[in-house]
Amino acid sequence: MNDSRNQIRKRFVLVFPSDLVDKPVICELVKRFDVTFNILTATITSEREGRLVLELTGASAPISAAAEHLERLGVAVDSLNQEVRLNEDACMHCGTCEGFCPSGALRVQRPEMRVVYDESKCILCERCLTGCPTHAMEFRFR
Amino acid sequence: MQRSIAEINAKIAQGGAVVVTAEEMTRIVQERGVPCAAREVDVVTTGTFGMMCSSGAFLNFGHARPRIKMQRVLLNGVPAYGGIAAADAYIGAAELRAGDPGNQPFPGEFRYGGGHVIEELVSGRKVRLEATSYGTDCYPSKSAASWISLRDINQAYLFNPRNCYQNYNVAANTSRQTKYxxxxxxxxxxxxxxxxxxGELSPLMNDPMLRTIGIGTRVLLGGGTGYVAWEGTQHDPTVARSGRGIPLGGAATLALIGNxxxxxxxxxxxxxxxxxxxxLALGVAVPIPILDEDMAFRTGVGDADILAPVVDYAEAYPARKPGVLGHVSFADLKRGEVTVDGxxxxxxxxxxxxxARAIAELLKEKILAGAFLLTEPVAPLPGPQEARPTQPLPEAEP
Known part of the structure; x- marks a missing residue:
């Protein structure tokens, strides 16, 4: 089993071609490699491709092997080097984001009523990129 | 206990006025009672900061050579109203950039508009002016373009027809789709x-019967000096009130002006x-003079005393159907959870x-420093007895 001391978490953006969308790819991944997964975002594009933001947890070697396996199947694998950041100067602490952020990464801290951002809870759904009234949420490359 | 605005101003000038924010006043009244608060406090500063769509700025750009009437005006691509005298325009906060796709595809992003142009001007940035016209003997040019900034142009003042709504709807959605x-x-x-x-910090919640806020009242508008110009559009203090006089829905509004x-x-x-x-998200702070115990009682209002109507924005609001889903207090709203339908x-x-707290503090500091004196209203705003209840648009004849 996983040795928790060597556990790492890595996020990937996976794009599935339309012929793979109906295959149990992720399920197989867990069976073949010693990794666990967390689906952060799942969408189907207008070209009927599947786009998945996946977080894999496990030791470094099985995670790399799992990613290589996905590429062999024809999945486009991008290790996620983008992150959503809060531009403190642009935030006016209005709280609009608390209404739409699905993971609680953006929330109003009470009673101060300040907006706080916990990046570790962000599931990269990207809603804040258009939902924030002052465009204070930005995509940045790590 | 009575004190006049002149007496308060004399104390401000001497540096001896006691000035607290409306949140501080609520605690003072709760802990020490109305008579004590009235004796001790001279001025309560209130503040609010939020989206106020009914805002905009009058601008005079100066005349081009040769002159142009500036019939159609764009500022950074956002149309400004040019149907006033040559070289004047009004840029409205809610105006979209020309060619903005609106809500296609839905939901539209609306990344730039009049409010952003106003922000750029206040920030000291240059804004692209493009004007066109039909040409006259006195104004021969048919087009002109330039860069303007707050430093160059002759006049630039916000003139907002509707700010500081006294209470407002709480929005809910009973449908099965997300509503924007x-x-x-x-x-x-x-x-x-x-x-x-x-809530309890809000200007018109601290003077719910409009005893001290009137035409000519000096305020902080966007952090600078402004004035109450008139009653705001949709000003309707005739709405139902709670036992202590707080309106149970949208009521009074202010038209504000400021450089x-x-x-x-x-x-x-x-x-x-x-x-x-x-x-345009805008900050406004209004000073309330504690003239007597009644004003101490009014400014002692707390979030638990302020009830706002919960309105369904899926059905009732867009269809202008009457009825609310209930009332909730600002104490619960600020706590982050309300009860609707159990x-x-x-x-x-x-x-x-x-x-809102920052601008109320800014006003407090200015008054304490003797840099902001209180004003007597030139004329009162229409109150609950005088105002005309807001009417809907007449139904068109078939």
Missing amino acids: TYLGILKPRLGNVSYSGA LRGMRPEYVRGASMLGYGVS RAIPANPISSLVM
């Missing part, structure tokens, strides 16, 4: 409610509301209490 509204994004099936307003020069960019912010449009529902603000 001017009160934010509403999750389906009463997934959340959203609200705008500073863009002297405003601070943090209090004048262009805003985009997904699926709705553009706006269900606990998360509540999120869309206005900034952080910035």
